[in-house]
Amino acid sequence: MSENLKPQDAAQVAELLTWAGAEEKTVELVGAGSKAGLGRPITTDYRLDLSALEGVTLYEPEELVLRAGAATPLGQIQAMLAQQRQQLAFEPPDLGDLYQSDQDQTIGGVLSANLAGPRRIKAGAARDHFLGVEGISGRGEAFKSGGRVVKNVTGYDLCKLMAGSFGTLAALTEVTIKVLPAPEKVRTVLLFGQDDTAAILAMSQAAGSPHEISALAHLPQAVAARSGVAYVSGAGAAVTAVRIEGPTPSAAHRTAAMRQQWGALGTVEELHGHNSATLWREIGNVAPLLPDTEAVVWKLSVTPSFGAGIMAAALVAGGEGYYDWAGGLLWLSLPSTNDGGAALVRGALSGTDAGHATLMRGPDALRERIDVFQPSAPALAALSARIKDSFDPRRVLNPGRMYGAY
Amino acid sequence: MQMPEPDGEILARRNDLITALRKIVPGEGVIADDAGMRVYESDGLPAYRQIPMAVVLPNTVDQISAILRLCDEWGIKIVPRGAGTSLSGGALPLADGIILGLGKFNQVLEIDYANRAVRVQPGVTNLGISQAVDGEGFYYAPDPSSQIACSIGGNVAENAGGVHCLKYGVTTNNLLGLEMVLLSGEVIRLGGKHLDSGGYDLLGLLTGSEGLLGVITEVTVRILKKPETARAVLIGFPSSEAAGSCVAEVIGAGIIPGGMEMMDKAAIHAAEEFCQAGYPLEAEALLIVELDGPRPEVDYLIEKVAEIAAGCGSTSLRASENEAERTAFWAGRKAAFPAIGRISPDYMCMDGTIPRNRLPEVLARMSELSEKHGLRVANVFHAGDGNLHPLILYDANAGELETAEAFGADILRLCVEVGGVLTGEHGVGVEKRDLMAEVFTEADLAQQLRVKCAFDPNGRLNPGKVFPVLHSCAELGRLEVHQGQLPFPDIPRF
Numbered sequence: 001m002s003e004n005l006k007p008q009d010a011a012q013v014a015e016l017l018t019w020a021g022a023e024e025k026t027v028e029l030v031g032a033g034s035k036a037g038l039g040r041p042i043t044t045d046y047r048l049d050l051s052a053l054e055g056v057t058l059y060e061p062e063e064l065v066l067r068a069g070a071a072t073p074l075g076q077i078q079a080m081l082a083q084q085r086q087q088l089a090f091e092p093p094d095l096g097d098l099y100q101s102d103q104d105q106t107i108g109g110v111l112s113a114n115l116a117g118p119r120r121i122k123a124g125a126a127r128d129h130f131l132g133v134e135g136i137s138g139r140g141e142a143f144k145s146g147g148r149v150v151k152n153v154t155g156y157d158l159c160k161l162m163a164g165s166f167g168t169l170a171a172l173t174e175v176t177i178k179v180l181p182a183p184e185k186v187r188t189v190l191l192f193g194q195d196d197t198a199a200i201l202a203m204s205q206a207a208g209s210p211h212e213i214s215a216l217a218h219l220p221q222a223v224a225a226r227s228g229v230a231y232v233s234g235a236g237a238a239v240t241a242v243r244i245e246g247p248t249p250s251a252a253h254r255t256a257a258m259r260q261q262w263g264a265l266g267t268v269e270e271l272h273g274h275n276s277a278t279l280w281r282e283i284g285n286v287a288p289l290l291p292d293t294e295a296v297v298w299k300l301s302v303t304p305s306f307g308a309g310i311m312a313a314a315l316v317a318g319g320e321g322y323y324d325w326a327g328g329l330l331w332l333s334l335p336s337t338n339d340g341g342a343a344l345v346r347g348a349l350s351g352t353d354a355g356h357a358t359l360m361r362g363p364d365a366l367r368e369r370i371d372v373f374q375p376s377a378p379a380l381a382a383l384s385a386r387i388k389d390s391f392d393p394r395r396v397l398n399p400g401r402m403y404g405a406y
Numbered sequence: 407m408q409m410p411e412p413d414g415e416i417l418a419r420r421n422d423l424i425t426a427l428r429k430i431v432p433g434e435g436v437i438a439d440d441a442g443m444r445v446y447e448s449d450g451l452p453a454y455r456q457i458p459m460a461v462v463l464p465n466t467v468d469q470i471s472a473i474l475r476l477c478d479e480w481g482i483k484i485v486p487r488g489a490g491t492s493l494s495g496g497a498l499p500l501a502d503g504i505i506l507g508l509g510k511f512n513q514v515l516e517i518d519y520a521n522r523a524v525r526v527q528p529g530v531t532n533l534g535i536s537q538a539v540d541g542e543g544f545y546y547a548p549d550p551s552s553q554i555a556c557s558i559g560g561n562v563a564e565n566a567g568g569v570h571c572l573k574y575g576v577t578t579n580n581l582l583g584l585e586m587v588l589l590s591g592e593v594i595r596l597g598g599k600h601l602d603s604g605g606y607d608l609l610g611l612l613t614g615s616e617g618l619l620g621v622i623t624e625v626t627v628r629i630l631k632k633p634e635t636a637r638a639v640l641i642g643f644p645s646s647e648a649a650g651s652c653v654a655e656v657i658g659a660g661i662i663p664g665g666m667e668m669m670d671k672a673a674i675h676a677a678e679e680f681c682q683a684g685y686p687l688e689a690e691a692l693l694i695v696e697l698d699g700p701r702p703e704v705d706y707l708i709e710k711v712a713e714i715a716a717g718c719g720s721t722s723l724r725a726s727e728n729e730a731e732r733t734a735f736w737a738g739r740k741a742a743f744p745a746i747g748r749i750s751p752d753y754m755c756m757d758g759t760i761p762r763n764r765l766p767e768v769l770a771r772m773s774e775l776s777e778k779h780g781l782r783v784a785n786v787f788h789a790g791d792g793n794l795h796p797l798i799l800y801d802a803n804a805g806e807l808e809t810a811e812a813f814g815a816d817i818l819r820l821c822v823e824v825g826g827v828l829t830g831e832h833g834v835g836v837e838k839r840d841l842m843a844e845v846f847t848e849a850d851l852a853q854q855l856r857v858k859c860a861f862d863p864n865g866r867l868n869p870g871k872v873f874p875v876l877h878s879c880a881e882l883g884r885l886e887v888h889q890g891q892l893p894f895p896d897i898p899r900f
Contacts, residue, residue, distance in 0.1 A: 021885065062658040063761050085660060114602060125602055127610055128579050139885065143853040144846070149759040151576065151793040151830030153565045153614045154838075154845055155872070156854045160578070160610025164603060181660030204520045210543075210631040212699065250703030257700075303599040305520045328600055353583060353598025374604030379592040384606050386860035391853070393885060402605065 002028065006049040010134065010142060010173040013048070017171065018140025020046065021394045029167040029398055031071045031106035035113060037099040039166050039401040040372050041364040050108070053173050058148070061086055065131065065148050066179050070108030070172035077107055081179055089180040090126050091117030093284040098297065098361055108172045114164030117284035118215035118243065121207065121325050123180070127163035132176030135162065137169065138392020148176050161387070167398040168406055169391040183214075183245035187255040188271040188279060191262040193237040196220065196308040200327040202265055204304060206242050207326045209261065211254040215243035215280055216326040223288045223322045229275045241271075243280060283324055286360075289333040295319070296340040296362040297333055302355035304328040310355075313348035314341065328355075336363070342370040349374075373402050407454065407811075407836055409870045412502035416481060420459050423482060427462050427504070430472045435510075437461040446505045449490040449497040450552070451837055453754070453807060458485065458499035463507045467623045471591035473506060474621065478589050478866055485868050486617040488528060488560030491552045493755060494835025496564065496616050496871055503869075506621060508559050514538045515624070523582055523599045525626045528559025532566070535627065544629040547574035550831070551740060559622045565614030567831035569665040569739075572790035573698075574630070576831065578613040583626035586612065586619075589862050599626060611857070616833050617868040619861040633698035636664060638735040639708055641715045642689030642722035646670060649691035650765040652718040653789045656695070657762075659714060661707055664698040666790035667739050670769070673746070673784040673797070674738075680745035683738030686722045693789065694739055696732075742786045743797065750782070750799035754810050758821030759830035762792040771820055772796060779813040781806065793830035794821070819844055834872045842874050851875075856882050 007013045020027050026044040030036075031051065050071045058067035061084040068077060074092060081087050092110045096102060116125035123129075132146035145158035162172060194202060199218035206213050217240070224232050224239040232239050242262070244254045255270065262268050271279060282288060289297060302310050307327035315321060319334035319341065334341035345357045356374035359367060376384060381403075388395070388406040395406055427436045437443055438460045448455045459482070464470050477484050483503030490497050499505050511527035514534070518524070519542055524535055532553040535546040549568035550556055556566065562584065567576040574580070583597035596609045603609060612619060643649040649668055656663065669677065669685075669692045678685045685692055693715075697707045708725050715723060726732035738745075746753050760768055769785065776783045782799040798813050800806035818828050818838065822845055828838045842851060851873060859879035861867070869876060 060761070060763070062654040063763060064657065065761075114607070116602075120601060124575065124579050127602070127607055128575065137853060141849050141853065143850045145850070145854075147759075147825075147827045147845075149761060149792055149826055149830070151567055151571070151759045151788065151791045152827045153831055153833055154827040154829050155834065155842065155850075156857055157565070157578065157610055157614050158854070158857070160607045160613075161857075163610070164605075164607050169606075181657075181662065184660065208519060208522055208544075208631055210634050210700075212633075246699070247703055247706055249706045250700055253700045253702045301600045301602055301604075303521055305518075325601065353595060353600070355598065355600035356602075356604030358604065376605055377594065379588065379590075380594045380596075380605070380608075383588065383594065383608070383860065387606055387608075387611075387857060390856035390860045393883065 002044050002047045004047045004049055006052060008052045010053065010136065013050070013171050013173060014136045014140050014142050016048065017136050017138065017396060020396050021138065021140055024394060025396065026399050027396050029171050031109040032073065032103040034096060034101040034103040034105040035099060035109055037361055038113060040367050042398060042400045044399065048171065050171060056080060057174070064179050065176060067148065067174060067176040068107055070175050071106045073104040074107055074110055075104045085182050086179045087182045088129065088177070089119060089123035090129050091119040091284060092126065093117045095285065097290055098286050107175055107177070111163050111175060112165060112167050112172065118217060118280050118324055121216065121328070122212065122214045127160055129178040130159040130163050130175065131178055133159050133162050133172060134174040135170035135172045138394065138397045146176065150178055166401050168388060168402050169397065171397065185246065185248045185251035186273070186276050187244045187251050188276040189242050189255060189258045189262060190231060190269040190271065191240040191265060192235050192267045194218070194240050194266060195238065196311060199238065199240045199323070200305060200308050202240055202262060203326040205261065206258065211244060211257055212246065213242055214245045217241050217283045218323040218327065219288060220320065220322060222320060226288045226291065227279060227282055229271065229279045231269050231271060231275065232279060241279060243276065286331055288322060289331055292333055294336055295333040296336050296366065297331070297360045298341065298345050298357055299360045300330040300332065300345065300349065300355060300357045302328055302330060302349065306354060310348045314345045317341070317344060339370055340366045407840070409500065410876070416502040417459070419480070423480065424460050426476055427460060427473065430476065431462055431464050431469050435463045435465065437463070446487065446490070446499060446507070449492040449495060451493055451495040451835070454495050454498050454836060456499045456501055458501070458503055458505045461505040461507060463510055465510050467587065467593060470587045470621055470623060471593065474587055474589050475591040477504065478864060483866055483869055486621050488557035488563070489531065489555050491556040491560065492564065492833060492835060493757070494829065494833040494837040496833050496835040498836055500870060508557065511623065518599065519544070521599045522629050523626055524629055525624065526558055528622045528625055529557050532556050532558055532561055539629050543632050545632050546627055546629055547580055548577050551743070558625050558627070562613055562622055562625055563615065563617050564833040565831070567793070569667060569788065572666060572788065573662050573664050578610060580628050581609060581613060581625070582628050584609055584612060584622055585624035587621045587623055589866055597626065616835065616872050618858055618872060619867065634700045635704050636696055636698035636732060637704050637708060637726050638694055638696045638732045639711060639723060639725045640685065640735055641693040641695065641720045642686035643691045643693065643718070643720055644689070646691040646769050647766040648719045649693050650762070652693060652715050652720065654762060655714045655718065656711055657790070659710065661710060663695050663790060665694070665696040667694045668692065668787050668789035669739065669742065670785040672782065673742055673786045676745040676749050676784060677738035677742050680748060681737050681741050683734055685738055689721060694735055739786065746784055746797045746799065751801040751803065754798045754800065754814055756794065756796045756798065756814050756817050757829045757832040758818050758826055759791070759793045760821050760824050760826035762789070764824040768820060768824060772817060775813060775816050779809050781810060781813055792826065815841060836871055839872060840874050852882055859883065
């Protein structure tokens with residue numbers, strides 16, 4: 001068991017990390033600990049509890065900007081935004097049920113994992129909304145990058161590097177994010193009975209329409225049956241869903257257009273308000289795959305038109321899955337075999353630029369044994385290691401969380 | 407503005423270098439005569455000029471690998487160059503370096519409508535991408551004013567923006583993949599047609615890195631279907647404060663227009679004289695707001711914007727009724743720079759970004775600075791995202807360049823002071839290099855330079871740009887050694 005330390009401010013984080021580096025100690029960074037099951041399991045000398053770095057320090061709704069301590073609970077931020085009819089457009093998923101954690105995730109955790117929900121295809125990922133960062137590098141040095149404005153090319157965009165780095169480069173202390181107005185109206189159109197290949201085509205058609213689609217997902221029949229939305233679970237068929245958001249007259253116009261476009265392919269239905277919100281929350285939070293608590297869960301980001309083929313190849317030995325991001329995101333639940341399906345999943349991805357797979361949930365021993373994150377080609381892996389060293393030369397921070405060596 | 411002192415030993419090897427480069431790129435791909443190199447002596451910031459040792463125009467990725475390996479080994483500096491439209495001197499040659507021109511990489515490699523992606527070589531122009539997919543009703547969203555000429559590789563290097571990035575994002579938000587060559591000659595591929603990355607987000611890091619990290623050889627971007635309709639509204643205001651509060655209220659009402667531009671009186675008059683766009687000459691400030699989407703949405707939002715504008719004291723409002731009118735409304739804004747060019751022998755375009763709500767204050771203080779320096783200034787800006795483009799009017803032949811530079815620096819310091827940044831979309835380059843310390847501490851800059859060291863340990867790629875002081879990577883990597891007890895015995899432990 002590593003010793004727990006709880007610095008009270010950024011200066012204490014800096015001093016601790018400077019000391020840890022000099023003493024060649026390793027440190028695990030923890031916000032709320034809600035995603036402890038994501039990444040490779042690690043053992044460190046110390047556990048740095050960053051939860052004191054919390055609180056919204058700036059929120060200017062008309063400026064579409066919010067700044068907060070990195071360990072500010074996401075729920076607190078979302079409640080403040082909702083009061084002003086605003087939101088985080090990248091729709092951060094709540095993976096609490098996936099990791100069986102009741103901790104409210106922090107904004108720093110969401111950014112460090114670069115999570116994004118169904119609106120990713122229209123609004124971008126966490127990285128696209130990450131305007132400014134203050135952090136302490138593994139060298140124990142405070143640095144900042146970015147700022148509070150959207151248009152900014154002053155120096156390297158280190159926010160992008162922080163997003164998705166899982167605390168291996170720096171301890172984030174304060175973050176500035178872009179916020180956006182919540183849509184006036186939300187509608188979801190369902191299309192029933194498409195097989196995976198047909199559904200990918202239908203989604204591609206919708207994504208290539210001028211209707212500013214904000215989400216596109218496809219649930220095969222067995223997966224759809226687990227939805228809490230009766231129109232979906234009771235369909236007795238696979239369900240393909242498209243979400244339309246915007247000003248009221250516009251949402252109505254585009255919903256009608258999508259009903260017509262998809263109506264030519266099969267039976268359609270429409271979800272409003274509560275049902276629509278429930279369905280997309282389920283899709284983002286991986287709810288349909290959760291009942292099997294023993295299964296290994298994978299997330300694949302792929303070229304959308306390859307989605308159905310990759311899904312079929314990954315599922316040859318059993319398991320199930322569904323599609324988000326117009327077919328570009330596959331969520332898979334696989335039997336807990338010796339390699340957790342890694343060979344099948346990564347084999348299905350072979351080919352130039354096909355995409356990447358992350359083991360999102362699995363037993364510790366499995367996550368230690370196989371690559372949790374997609375392995376890179378040698379030149380890229382070496383470059384990534386040099387970048388790690390540019391922030392954390394003594395490999396103090398979360399060593400082994402992403403890859404064996406760092 | 408000082409560039410690093412040229413290395414005499416390197417200059418002495420020029421003939422050998424040219425011979426070696428010709429072995430890699432035969433024929434006319436190596437330009438070494440003064441007349442031929444004159445074309446490359448400056449970019450879109452013509453106040454600074456320099457003839458390089460040689461210009462190399464490779465045709466293949468293998469040639470680029472070989473050139474980079476050679477330069478790294480020989481200690482030759484490399485300045486990558488796309489179309490040379492940089493407004494910050496990013497492609498300014500170095501006396502003891504070569505220009506690596508990507509102009510021959512001008513092919514569209516793949517158009518994939520099913521995945522809404524286009525894969526191109528870096529020398530394809532920004533507009534060239536939109537034109538390639540126009541027939542199917544698609545387009546590439548970022549639209550810098552130089553889009554006819556600027557290359558997509560340069561757009562990535564500078565993280566270019568444009569009028570429509572308020573709604574659709576800048577380059578980094580529209581980029582899916584890259585192929586690049588490292589200084590070692592190694593070729594790496596980042597991203598593809600899928601989203602996000604399995605490891606560190608190098609795609610995001612490379613975007614806006616101004617040619618200091620690697621040479622881009624292929625770019626994959628996402629394309630969008632064109633909106634069903636777009637309408638622009640011209641709104642005149644009696645003061646820039648009124649126009650500024652209208653911008654804030656539109657966004658506060660939850661409306662994110664396709665574009666929202668502001669011009670001050672000086673810019674309105676210059677543009678109107680230049681192209682008769684029908685701008686209200688009595689207005690102190692003009693807003694151009696573009697709404698796009700399905701017709702019912704556009705009409706609905708125009709009504710809402712008109713209401714908000716009236717509440718803010720607008721003095722005139724005209725909404726475009728057809729495409730020709732919409733284009734005319736934009737013509738004045740898009741021609742603002744040449745229009746200013748007609749009323750002044752020279753002008754310098756600044757590019758700071760500020761929090762929108764500080765606009766009235768910044769404009770007022772900019773007028774004071776204008777008086778202090780004795781130079782006129784006209785303002786056009788991307789009001790929706792607070793990106794200012796003050797145009798400083800001066801006459802280089804009257805010896806006003808230095809005053810203009812000082813005025814520009816004062817404006818950028820003002821932007822930083824109110825919570826903004828030095829550059830929103832034009833890049834730091836050489837132009838704003840010496841102001842970086844206004845924004846960043848030494849530790850901030852040292853961390854950025856360490857990232858550069860991970861790509862370019864010997865400082866060969868575009869040195870003298872972006873960073874005011876160059877340290878050796880060994881110096882930057884040095885670690886202080888502390889010994890002792892865990893600090894803060896009072897830190898909670900459990």
